[in-house]
Amino acid sequence: MTQRLQCLLEVLDGHRVYIQTHNFPDPDALASAYGMQQLLSVFGIDAVICCKGMMEKASTSGMVDIFGIELVNINDIEDMTADDYVLTIDAQANNSNIADIPGKTAACIDHHPTAVPYEYLFRDVRICGACASLVADYFFSNKVAIDKNTATALMYGLKMDTDDLNRGMTDIDVEMYRRLFYYTDQDKLNQILSQQMVFSDLNDFIAALRGIKVFDGIGFTAIADGASDGLIAEVCDFMLDLVEVQFAVAYSMRDGGVKISVRSELNYLDAGTITANALEEIGAGGGHGVMAGGYIPKSSIENAEFDLEEEIQNRFINAVYFSRMLKNALKDPLAEIPE
Numbered sequence: 240m241t242q243r244l245q246c247l248l249e250v251l252d253g254h255r256v257y258i259q260t261h262n263f264p265d266p267d268a269l270a271s272a273y274g275m276q277q278l279l280s281v282f283g284i285d286a287v288i289c290c291k292g293m294m295e296k297a298s299t300s301g302m303v304d305i306f307g308i309e310l311v312n313i314n315d316i317e318d319m320t321a322d323d324y325v326l327t328i329d330a331q332a333n334n335s336n337i338a339d340i341p342g343k344t345a346a347c348i349d350h351h352p353t354a355v356p357y358e359y360l361f362r363d364v365r366i367c368g369a370c371a372s373l374v375a376d377y378f379f380s381n382k383v384a385i386d387k388n389t390a391t392a393l394m395y396g397l398k399m400d401t402d403d404l405n406r407g408m409t410d411i412d413v414e415m416y417r418r419l420f421y422y423t424d425q426d427k428l429n430q431i432l433s434q435q436m437v438f439s440d441l442n443d444f445i446a447a448l449r450g451i452k453v454f455d456g457i458g459f460t461a462i463a464d465g466a467s468d469g470l471i472a473e474v475c476d477f478m479l480d481l482v483e484v485q486f487a488v489a490y491s492m493r494d495g496g497v498k499i500s501v502r503s504e505l506n507y508l509d510a511g512t513i514t515a516n517a518l519e520e521i522g523a524g525g526g527h528g529v530m531a532g533g534y535i536p537k538s539s540i541e542n543a544e545f546d547l548e549e550e551i552q553n554r555f556i557n558a559v560y561f562s563r564m565l566k567n568a569l570k571d572p573l574a575e576i577p578e
């Protein structure tokens with residue numbers, strides 16, 4: 240047994256264990272949590288998977304059915320105490336995307352860089368494309384037999400988080416892909432891969448596509464009021480597929496304000512930074528280089544003089560323009576940088 244697994248088991252031994260994903264878990268988070276639950280059960284530890292905010296996106300809620308994943312909403316757990324141990328997976332303690340929990344956050348397995356340090360009893364943070372690769376490594380490095388269902392779930396998480404092996408791939412992702420491949424149920428994988436949207440979203444999806452506007456490589460579209468996070472993300476992903484679009488912004492009105500989803504296909508257009516800049520003083524936003532989200536609260540727009548759509552467009556156009564100028568300035572130090 241690897242030292243890593245031995246250490247994890249020693250830490251968790253004797254406690255009631257919860258595996259916690261980030262809020263509104265994505266396929267990689269769910270697959271990783273499920274894989275870890277299966278691995279721990281081999282060593283006699285029964286863990287409960289929990290999170291805050293269930294999955295609105297068809298691709299993630301479909302996982303629960305297709306792989307038989309049992310998932311508990313943190314708000315529905317009444318008897319958790321400080322003696323219970325929490326293993327965060329695909330997420331780290333103190334991050335804004337993970338809910339506070341009564342149990343003790345004792346362990347962490349994640350593939351993201353650490354934003355806020357935290358003293359775990361066990362910590363396994365390795366930067367790679369998908370957390371599912373780390374979980375798969377626990378099986379293969381320890382020669383623990385992996386069943387088809389678990390392997391297929393991990394394969395799905397790996398494919399989704401790496402955008403089909405295009406994004407952030409590292410050695411361990413390549414190796415785990417190769418090893419999981421032999422255990423993957425292709426029919427099941429294809430089934431879940433082609434479950435990205437529900438039929439009732441279709442009219443809103445079509446309307447959003449009809450409304451796409453492109454300004455200088457930036458695609459914008461509004462989605463029907465109250466659209467799900469999943470639909471907004473789906474429309475945003477679609478816009479990037481257009482040849483004319485390198486940066487995509489999709490938004491929808493909610494009761495509390497405007498929800499915004501952002502995608503970038505270029506390294507120098509960092510979606511997180513651009514979103515944070517674009518929404519300065521009017522809302523908040525941030526995220527990864529390729530994928531980000533933002534929010535404008537109702538209070539910012541209620542008595543505003545501006546047209547909301549124009550305001551969003553202008554703010555993003557300016558923020559993207561600034562990033563382009565910055566890139567050119569790095570190439571040519573004498574080029575002018577906008578104020």
Ligand SMILES: [Mn+2]
Pocket residue numbers: 267268329350368369370400
């Ligand atoms: Mn992940």
